[in-house]
Amino acid sequence: MDVVAAAGASRKVGHMSERRSVEQLFGVDRLLDDDERAIAATVADFGAKRLRPHIAQWFEDGALPVRELAVELGELGLFGMHLDGYGCAGTSATAYGMACLEAEAVDSGLRSFVSVQGSLSMFALHRWGSEEQKQQWLPAMAKGQALGCFGLTEPDYGSNPAGMRTHARRDGGDWILNGAKMWITNAPVADVAIVWAQTGEHGVGRGVRGFVVPTDTPGFSAPEITHKMSLRASVTGEIVLDDVRLPASAQLPRAEGLRGPLSCLNEARFGIVFGAVGAARDCLETAIDYAGTREVFDKPLSGYQLTQAKIADMAVELGNAYLLAIQLGRIKDAGGIAPEQISLGKLNNVREAIAIARQCRTILGANGITLEYPVIRHANNLESVLTYEGTSEMHQLMIAKALTGQDAFR
Template sequence: MSASTRSIADLFAFDALIDDEERAIASTVADFGAKRLRPHVSQWFEDGTLPARDLALELGELGVFGMHLQGYGCAGTSAVSYGLACLELEAVDSGLRSFVSVQGSLAMFAIRAFGSDEQREEWLPRMAKGEAIGCFGLTEPDFGSNPAGMRTAAKRDGDDWILNGAKMWITNAPVADVAVVWAKTDLAEGARGVRGFVVPTDTPGFSAPEIKHKMSLRASITGEIVLEDVRLPASAMLPGVEGLRGPLSCLNEARFGIVFGAIGAARDCLQTAIDYAGTREVFDKPLAGYQITQTKVADMALEVGKGFLLAMHLGRQKDAGKIAPEQVSLGKLNNVREAIAIARECRTLLGANGITLEYPVIRHANNLESVLTYEGTSEMHQLMIGKALTGWDAFR
């Protein structure tokens, strides 16, 4: 790098937007990523695996699991601090941010927000430490964007519940100790519509076969959930919520982390491309010295900067208790869409080297294909924003 080179963060003066505690958290997570994760993540991606048990304990010690939740061993940080942690994790790999997000913003959040005291005390301290891994069962093989169509059913049998059904594309499922599973109940049985259940994965009838042959999020363990006459006590039901409001509020928590996380992936791609262009010689001078390279870099830096500013604004709104679901949709739609465009453009700057795992760009690009569609597709977020602006529900 030349002496006059400025970092993306420095160019936009990002540091002025965060306080000392937030800066320290982001730095700690970035340091963990640099020392523990980056040296291995390309191999994990190539092998299609993740040392989930070991990493869970290390991430628990780092304090990122459920870090924005209060009590039960959780750190109770601000939403912005959690977002910055997600940014630094996804700067390494989207699969690693997903691991933390599913644990904290889906499974732990559901138990913390809607669980009984007994459920919270049994699971949250262990999950915060990484001693227990959780997953979140909502999406089904035939119902993704329309969770109301779910077929997984919970039927009363005396004081117990019997669950039957299947869930699909469930992060952490094959290695999880506990699953938060959403199922339809019979209205005549005293429970209204969709309810959540805390399901230990060693319960008879529960299985979670791993999904193989993925070309995206390969450094993440994904599976199905199969429920065959899974018998649960009445105490397994989450008592604090009825209907789809429960799982959708959990998804909103996870989407918030993506708003920040996607910018981490984009930043890593762009910085990689800038560094590469500074050393790659083309026609006797560095690639960085050409106008077309600099216009690409400038345009991408603008989108990273705007995306970070949007994420920070939404984070401050969330910390003030003023954020609305459609505002999270704004962040998720914009930042993921721009991140994947940046990853693809950076790949062109690296030429053939851009398709190898020696550099992170193609890995980020592949991962972002999944991030683009999970926790709500771009189209669903467009419709949520459209409904907020027009008042019309156009989902059907």
């Protein structure tokens, strides 16, 4: 653009000042250490070069090159990165959170892939498994050479896992599992499933045990769930267990009762606290860029007060979500985070992220419903994030129970 044209453009847009990001506005970088910034930058760079050019097509096709990506993500060290030993990176919880943020800035399905592998399947083995189970599975899973899934939710039991119908019974020295699980990420492509079942040993809920189930075990099947309108760049399936016979060594020896699976869910929820921020940030950055170039009545859309009010309000909520996520990361790194604190982050950050996605869609107008822009894809994905790993209502009850001392779940 020549000088005359540049001057004309300057007059057209009115008073311009240097743009700042939400991170700059809230001073987010100052709250992160060098390793955390480096990990976030590495994942963002991988996302920009390897994932973003394809993600809209993967979403439209309802397919993801899982095996190929698993090895690449394993090489980056993302799987189980916050765990120690067995080929895991042993990073801080906050660093893991920032990796989730950058992964979900590309797509929630990609962050789910990382979460299910590391925070559900690998964490279950790492926290509750035997040394033999850990040695058998964790190094290969950390490299992305073996994939895991986590079977807790059932067709009729989501928020109330204590009511699960999947059961395990003794037959000599073996266990025999029967039942079904639903909405299980990675199930159709997994090499190993962590399956939770009632044993009846101590009554409903208290007798829940975890089992390490190789997916080539006779009687195990995992049909894929299709026709999804959300998380399309993610592989979702059922788990069907038809007289699946397992040796006694398949049981997770240290997990008894719902404490086992719920501890894993808290790990996954922690990643969502950060991940939702990434999805919201991508929507807001897209909307700001679009509003700056879209002219309405001979003036950029971003120059109108109503648009600026929307952008300012969304920036405040996004920045607050950032700060909450980092604060919870610091608490977790200090070793004292409580389940209700994770609920606080998951409830707030996902709720605000989906509100930001919807508002950004209005700024993009009709263009906001196409896959040319990421906003409608994020909005659709966040509809799932809003309800999985605990619905908003369940997290509200967790928070209120901590504040009132009253249990209102029943």
